[in-house]
Every structure is written in structure tokens, then in C-alpha cells.
Amino acid sequence: MPVTAxxxxxxxxxxxxxxxxxxxALTVLDGVNFxxxxxxxxxxxxxxxxxxxxxxxxxxxGYRPTGGTVSFDGADVTTFNAAERCRLGIARSHQIPRPFGxxxxxxxxxxxxxxxxxxxxxxxxxxxxxxxxxxxMLRIANRRAETLGLLDRKRLELxxxxxxxxxxxxxxxxxxxxxxxxxxxxxxxxxxxxxxxLAIVWIEHIVHVLLRVVxxxxxxxAGRIIADGEPxxxxxxxxxxxxxxxxxxxQ
Amino acid sequence: xSLLSVEQLDARHGLLHAVRGVTFAVAAGETxxxxxxxxxxxxxxxxxxxxAxxxAGGRIVFDGADVTAIPAYARLRTGIALVPEGRRLFAGMTVKENLLxxxxxxxxGSWNLxxxxxxxxLLRARINSRAGNLSGGEQQATAIGRALMTNPKLLLLDEVxxxxxxxxxxxxxxxxxxxIKAGATIVLVEQDIARALGVAxxxxxxxxxxxxxxxxAKDMTREQVTEAYFGLKREQRATS
Numbered sequence: 001m002p003v004t005a006x007x008x009x010x011x012x013x014x015x016x017x018x019x020x021x022x023x024x025a026l027t028v029l030d031g032v033n034f035x036x037x038x039x040x041x042x043x044x045x046x047x048x049x050x051x052x053x054x055x056x057x058x059x060x061x062g063y064r065p066t067g068g069t070v071s072f073d074g075a076d077v078t079t080f081n082a083a084e085r086c087r088l089g090i091a092r093s094h095q096i097p098r099p100f101g102x103x104x105x106x107x108x109x110x111x112x113x114x115x116x117x118x119x120x121x122x123x124x125x126x127x128x129x130x131x132x133x134x135x136x137m138l139r140i141a142n143r144r145a146e147t148l149g150l151l152d153r154k155r156l157e158l159x160x161x162x163x164x165x166x167x168x169x170x171x172x173x174x175x176x177x178x179x180x181x182x183x184x185x186x187x188x189x190x191x192x193x194x195x196x197x198l199a200i201v202w203i204e205h206i207v208h209v210l211l212r213v214v215x216x217x218x219x220x221x222a223g224r225i226i227a228d229g230e231p232x233x234x235x236x237x238x239x240x241x242x243x244x245x246x247x248x249x250x251q
Numbered sequence: 252x253s254l255l256s257v258e259q260l261d262a263r264h265g266l267l268h269a270v271r272g273v274t275f276a277v278a279a280g281e282t283x284x285x286x287x288x289x290x291x292x293x294x295x296x297x298x299x300x301x302x303a304x305x306x307a308g309g310r311i312v313f314d315g316a317d318v319t320a321i322p323a324y325a326r327l328r329t330g331i332a333l334v335p336e337g338r339r340l341f342a343g344m345t346v347k348e349n350l351l352x353x354x355x356x357x358x359x360g361s362w363n364l365x366x367x368x369x370x371x372x373l374l375r376a377r378i379n380s381r382a383g384n385l386s387g388g389e390q391q392a393t394a395i396g397r398a399l400m401t402n403p404k405l406l407l408l409d410e411v412x413x414x415x416x417x418x419x420x421x422x423x424x425x426x427x428x429x430x431i432k433a434g435a436t437i438v439l440v441e442q443d444i445a446r447a448l449g450v451a452x453x454x455x456x457x458x459x460x461x462x463x464x465x466x467x468a469k470d471m472t473r474e475q476v477t478e479a480y481f482g483l484k485r486e487q488r489a490t491s
Contacts, residue, residue, distance in 0.1 A: 045481075048289045048442055150266040176290050177267040177459075205288040206459060207481035241477050245444045 013038045013073060013199050014059060014090065014168050020067035021054050021223075028054045029065070030223035036168065041200040043210040043231065046220035047244055052203045053095070055220070056170050059201065060092040061085040073167070086116045091166035095173045097153035099145035105132065105156055106141040109163040117164030124163075131162035135189055151182040158189065169193065171202040175209045183209050207235070219243065252315070254279040254436055255300070255331075255405055260309035262292075262299045269295040271460035272309070277405070277453075282437040284451035284468065286444050288480060291457040293440040294336055297407050300438070301333035302326040314404060328358060330404030336413065336440075338394040342383030346374055346393050349382050350400050357401025367396040371426050388419025392426065399430075406430075408439045412446060424450065444476060458482045 012035035021029035028051045036042055044052050057063040059070060061082035069078045077085055082092075099108050109128040113119045119127055132138045135155040140148075145156060154174055161169055171190075175183045183206065190213050194200060204210040210217070210231075217231040221243035227234045234240055253276035262270035270292045277283050285293045298304035300311060302323030311319045318326050323333075341349050350364055368375050371392040377385060382393055391411055398406055411427070412420040424446065431437065431450055441447035448454060448468050456464040456479035464471075464479035 150268075153266070173290070177269075179268070205290060205482075208483050235477075235481060235483070241473065244480050245473060245476055 012036055012071075013040075014201075015071045016055065016059055016065075016068065017071070018068035019055070019058055019065045019070070021051075021058055021063060022066045028223050029058065032068075032220075032223070032225055034059070034218070034225065036199050036201055038167075038199055039194075039197045040216065041194050041202065041214045042216045042218060043207075043214035044201065044203045044218045044220060045205070045207055045210070045234075046226075049222075050220040050243075051223040052220055053172055056092065056172055056201065056203060060090055060170050062092075083116070086164055086166075087118045089165070089167035090170065091116065091161035091164045091168070092170035093154075093157040093161050093172060093174050095176065097150075097157040099148065099153060099156050099160075101144075101146040103145055104142050105137055105145055105148070105152075105159075108145050108156055109159050112160035113163040113165075116160070119163075119165065127165055128159075128163050131159040134162060134192060135159040136185070150177055151185065154178065154186060155189070158186075162193070166198065168199045168201070171200065171204075173203055173205065175204050175206050187212050253277060253312075254281075254314060255438070256312040257296075257300060258310040258312070260296070260299060260311065261307040262295050262304055263307045264295070268307075269460055270299060273457075273460070273462055275455055275462060275465065277436060277438060279404075279436050280434050281453060282431050282435075282439060282451045283453045283455060284447035285438065285440045285455050285457060286442075286447055286476070286480070287457035290459075292460040293457050294409055296457070297333065297409050297438065297440055298335075301331055301407050303333060303335070324356070327356065327401055327403075330358060330402070331407065332357070332398035332401045332403035332405070333407040334394050334398045334409060334411065336409040338390045340382040340385075340390055340393055340397070343381060345379050345381055346385070346389075346396075347378045349393055349397050353397040354400040357403070360402025362399045362402050364400075367399055370399070370429060371396050373422060386419065387415045388422055391415060391419070391423050395423070395426070404436060406435055406437045408437060408441075410440055410442060412441060412443050420446070444480075448476075456480060 014036040016032055016034040019029050019032040046052050058065050061080055069076055072088055109131055113124040113127045132141050135158050137155050137159055187209060217234040218225055219227040219234055219240045226239045227237045255277040258274050260270055260273045273296055287293055295304055299306050313329055318329055350367055373389055374392050377389055411423055451468045454468045454471050455462045
């Protein structure tokens, strides 16, 4: 796959076409075209303020774009909010895990399955068990969420997203703050999700972790996609290095 | 002998282990640039050295004395001054008042209103303006000036270029360059890596709470910094 700043907008499972997002005078997304194919895992990197999380929010429905369209499985979902998109199959995790305190791990998942995924009864129960098993949390399903450590909070964040039965998983820095050993455990889980055919978009600063999962890397800078392609080629791309290091960095 | 010696420093934000066993030293007259991605722990490290963030472990030795247990205001009097991210000026007070307040709580020395204004000429016309009404560049100059008024031996600068127009960044860095040439000792956190490498004598790249690359700025290759920034090579140390 060549390194290019332009993406095809055809044939994707989740497509953002010509996305603009402005906050007052500030343009955070400046004409972004992003396509995620079914079963594909894409990493998004970029310096601070590049627009990565904003793009994720626009794809997930947390933000309505100022311009452009978002489509999912061939249907225009631009005007759908996050809850509506979640019911369709777009789930996301947040950078800072915020489990429902006072509820158990299982209850946290059940809220996601029922309100996020629109599931009920045995179906909701089964989805939660499966999500917790995948995230290696079944053994602590009855623990109160507020007693969890950072890794288990991240796992619960993932399990809650999975309990909605998504087709697309949007991950926002889920590896941040973990030790190497913890990150390895989480990578193992996400690799298993890939094997099961889930399409994934993953924003992460720890690129060496990201590269163990994704087959395609997108680099953003100043609200635009500046490189898109095979991870090794994107990382070696001069525009990417300039975006991070600056054009006049140590030569 | 190092002016600042940080040994196995740990700092946390709740469950997040933000600074993990960081060890580094800064010699007098040196400018160390701390670079790294968002969330790498740079600001927490700087604030912990200043005493503005509680350490979870480790030791900080400054100017031959162990300052680990002393509070931020007392560290200021030993000669450690922090210019925090976002400036944090007293917005309702004038530039002059901001500077004088700092001077009253600092150490005796050569920095005073006149020398600060001389170092940051853009403050001359704004000396009686409210800090909250200043431009970003003027606010940053005031924030650095406020730290200088305490006559520090070590200046900790956090993201001085953040949110500033390019012309304001130029002005701030011109003044910093003058300070560095005059022998100031600085630890600088900066997102703009090219800018940081331009003024620093040494560079430390942080990733996930650790320093993973450290060395002389002039010896640092673009590839080394990129790899460290992306976390592609762990525990790499350049010749120091």
C-alpha cells in the first residue's frame, strides 16, 4: 500500500468524507478523508493538536462535523448522535476510563449492552460474559468498578465497548499509562479482536505498541492526514518526521 | 558537580504512574530540553522537581542539598523557579505587580524590574497593563520575568511556545537565547522539538514516564529522536 495523503472514500465500512470541524476560529479538522475497510485495523498517530481525538469523536458521533459526511455500512450517519451510532455498531473507548462507580464490572458491561447496544435479556447477558471473557475480566465480574487498577479499568473500557456488539471499535489511547507488561496483555486482547474480524481504529502515542496490531498507519498534523499507508513507510516518511520533529531538527 | 540531581523519581496522578524512576542531572550553565509525546510525563516531572506535584518516590538534590522533602515555596528560595504551562499569571494585577510579588518572595540577586524589562523589551510599554489583558507573547514574557525576579539558579520552563503566534515564539526564544548565553541553567519542556534542539545543550526524550533517550543536542540525530519519540527503540542512550 503506497504512502499517500489521500484516501479512497469508496467501499469502506466507516467513511469520513471531506470532514471539517471548527471550534470558533480554530479549524481542528481541515478536509479529512478517512476510510476504514471491514476487518481492517488502522492506527492514527500525530503530534499534539493534530486532530486525532476530534476525528475519532466525529466518527463516533460525539461531534457533528462542520462540513463533510460520515457514512457507516453505506448509510449516511452524519446527523446520528453517538448513542444512535453505537446501536448501529460503532463503539468507542475513552482516553481516561470512567467506569460507573458503585456498580460491579458486570453491571458496567450490562449498562453498555442494554443502553449502548440495545440488547436485552439473555442476549445482553451472553454478550457481557463474552466481552468480559475476551478482556480477561470474568473472574472479577463481581468486583466493584471503583476498586480496579489502571489495566483493569482499561480492560473494562474495552469490555463495555465490546458488550454493545460493535462492528467497528474506536480506541483512544487505550495503552496510555500502562507498564510494558500491562500493554502487552492489552495488545494480546486487541489482536484477538482482530482475528475475530472486528474493524479497529486506534489512536496511540506509543507507536511500538500500535504497530503490533495495525496493518495501516495514518499520520495527522494540523487537522490533515499527511501520510497513510504501511506503518514502516509512514514512520519513515519525511513529512511525518517533520510534523513530529520539525524540519530543522538535528541533522 | 551537578546543580540538579534527580534520582529514581516517581510521581503519580491517581492510578497513573506518570513519572517512573527517572534519573537525570543538570550541570550549572546547561540547558536540558525534555521532549516527548503528549502524556509522556514531562510536565509532571518538571512540576515534581519544583515541588508543585507530590513525588511518590526518589530523591531530588539541588545545589548540594537534599530538597526532596521541602515544599515548593521553600524550593523557590533555594533557587528553583518554575514557569508553568499556561503562564498562570495573576490576571487582575499589572505586569509590574506580577513581577514585584515574585521578587518579594525570591532570593536576592541581580534580577530586578529594570533588568527583567531589559531582557524582555516588549514588556516596557505594558508594565502597567493588567496581565489578563496582555497578548500571549507578552504574558509568556511576564511569566518568565516573574520567575527571573526570584533570582533563580535553575529555571524550569514548561511549554513556553504553546499557543503563541510564531512571531511571539520568536521573541520569547530570542530572550531565552540571551539568558542561556549569559549562563542561565534551564530545564525546558517543549513540544516544538526543532525549537528545543536549537537552544538546548542536552536533550532527554521521555516516553511513558521514562527517559528513553538522552544525550548532547548536537550529537542527536534526527533518526534517534524520531525513534525515541515513536518508542521504537527502548532504553536507548546516546553518548553523553
